[in-house]
Each structure stands twice: as structure tokens, then as C-alpha cells.
Amino acid sequence: MIKVKRPAMPDILKESHPDWTKTLVDLVNEYGRYDKIPKDEKKQIVNQYQHNDIKEAVKKMFHGKCVFCEEHIETVTYTHIEHFHPKSIYYEETFEWENLFPACSKCNISKGKHDTKKEPIVNPEKDDPEKYFIYPLVRIQSAPESPDSEKSQRTIEVCDLKRLSLYRAMATILNQFYENERTLEEKMNDCNNLTQKAAKIKRLHRIHETLESMKATSANTESHAGFLRYLLRTNEVVKNAIQLINKHKNELALCSDFELY
Ligand SMILES: [Zn+2]
Secondary structure, three states: OOOOOOOOOOHHHHHHHHHHHHHHHHHHHHHOOHHHOOHHHHHHHHHHHHOHHHHHHHHHHOOOEOOOOOOEHHHOOOOEEEEOOOOOOOHHHOOOHHHEEEEOHHHHHHHOOOOOOOOOOOOOOOOOHHHOEEOHHHOOEEOOOOOOHHHHHHHHHHOOOOOHHHHHHHHHHHHHHHHHHHHHHHHHHHHHHOOOHHHHHHHHHHHHHHHHHHHHOOOOOOOOHHHHHHHHHHOHHHHHHHHHHHHOOOOOOOOOOOOOO
């Protein structure tokens, strides 16, 4: 999980959400409770959030990824518009832009009607998820320095982030990561054994390129970016390579230090 940046509210929501909300609140008042509204009547008003413009904006929000598990959604299923605070309890937030996120069916179904106000989970827009989770041996768990370890733990359970399909995907990523780590290690050993300055600089450039390509695998657009960022920031070979590159940044004509996301 990584932080999500919310784009501007789609025009249709800007124009219509006060009216849609009022209609829904009136219906709840008329029938006494949200779940007492007849199905068809409820569907007619509630499903306005499925408007194509809203759906497209929600999808774009996180590069086609689910905000909880970071899988690319439409390779396996369609994008669910997830209400962070469940609409069945907080119906007045059904059309609130800040309450809508893209999610895969598995996270969405698992989260279900969990009451996120009474028992908060990590909000990928308001919290920084990278502070809440670590992934030793692929298994997601609460970070020792998590701002709220109970919230971390609850998020993992509520969104079912320990499911096997996610571990399988992360294991494939881990395999690729170790291949890159080995390449990096070989290039660093190679560089240490060289004495001629020009040849050394050439190797340092190769190390820098490898670091850049490893960093690119953890960009916002990539699946499981949170997991990859954890791998990168905790790996000793990567740490040493970054130190080496930054030590020689002038010879490499780099205008600033190399930094991970
Ligand atoms: Zn998901």
C-alpha cells in the first residue's frame, strides 16, 4: 500500500452530489432506515455514483490499481468504486468524492460493511501507508514504528491482505528483485576491483543505471509498489550502492543525491 493522490472532483459529482445526497437522505427519513428503502427505489438513486465520468476518474486516481492490495485491477476483474466509509451506514457520504476509491473485488468484498469510523483502517489518501506496514518474507505486517499498530493490523484483516494470491504475486516480484540485487552486487564488486579512474567511473554509471531501473519498479504506477519500496529501503546491497553513487555524484555529474521513492 502507498499513498494515493486524489485528482479533482469530476464535474458531474460537483454539480449533482448535493441533490443526490438530499434525495437519498429524504428517502432514509421517509422509510426510517437506509436498509428499509425498497431495493429498486434505492438502486435508482444510489447507483448514480456509478456514472461513467465518476468511474473513469476513480480508475485514473491510482493508475488502474486497487488502493488496498495494489494489484492492477482490470487484468482480472472490473474496478469497484469503494466507499471508504460504508454507504450502508454513512449513506450521507455515498456521493462524497473523498469517500470514493478504486478497489478490486477481493478487497472490496472483504472490507464489506466494516465500520471505518468506529474501527478505523489505514486511509490511503490521508495516512501514509508506508509508515504502517512492513513485508518481511513477503508477509505483510504492522511496522514496528507504525503510528497506530492496531490500525495497521485491522487494515490487514479487514482487506484480507494476507491472501495467498497476493503472496504469489509478491513472490514473483521478490524473485525479480533478487536477480536485480545480484546484478547490482556483481557490478559493485567489479567496480571495487578496478584501479583505473575512467574504467571505475564507467562502472559507477552502470551501478547508477541499475539503481534507477530498480527504483522504477516501485513507481506509483507499478503493482505492489509499497512492497517494492520496503524491499529497496531495507536491502543492504541497495543501501551500499546508493552510498557509493552519492559519494561519487560529482564525478558522475549528478545534480543531486540519488534517492528512493
Ligand atoms: Zn485489492
